[in-house]
Amino acid sequence: MHLVYPAVLAVLLFCVGLYGVLARRNAVLMLMSVELMLAAVSLNLVAFDVWTRDALHSGQVFTLFLIALAAAEIGIGLAIVLLVYRRRGTVAVDRLRALRETADGGPPHLDGGPPHLDSDPSSAEVPDGQAPDGAAAPVAPGQETTP
Template sequence: MHAVYPLTLAALLFAVGVYGLLARRNAVAVLMAVELMLNAVNLNLVTFSALLRDQFGMGQVFTIFLITVAAAEIGLGLAIVLMLYRNRGSAAVDEARELGEDGALGLKRLPAPAPPADSETDKAVAS
């Protein structure tokens, strides 16, 4: 078996996934790009397993494990994106960067309390 064709395809899939991860602003498109990169890794695992004629099929075993992890990741990621869209009205990744400051429900931060005003006696003592 020639390993050049599937490895080239996997490299192209991974490159498209990296481009999608770096260039997209929509969270669903970012999740699809991550899934594309994981599928490129799966293709590499199966290719090297067939190329090395592994008698235990460890490439296929790792591929099945990685497909399971990817399915769980997509399920959890889509649930987070759905809640983000419901609360904020947008699935843009740039707007989700403030989740640590504003909270997951889109609540606004309270303004900082104002410092106490100086009384007239404090002004007289200071001068």
């Protein structure tokens, strides 16, 4: 088999994963794109290991380690995503702005999420309760003008 085929497939798969990481907004979908990138790296490792006929099977053994590391990464990543969802009520990565820097170097604005950052988790349902109210508020004048 020509070595170009697996190498080009790995490159294209990696670039698809790169697009997904940059373009996706849901954090779980970002984790899926990271999985695609890791799978592309695994394909490269296996192809080059079969090409060089390594006596120690370095590429394939490292692919095994990479698969196990991907499993650990997805577990930790999903735990963090679930914690963020429980605290903030959203998993959109561009709405999590509590740690962003402003242009003048001042303190960051906390408009990225609900202001109960360091409160107890018993108020975790607050963003869930706020979301229907905020969605219902613009609807109310329209209902008033209808009759």
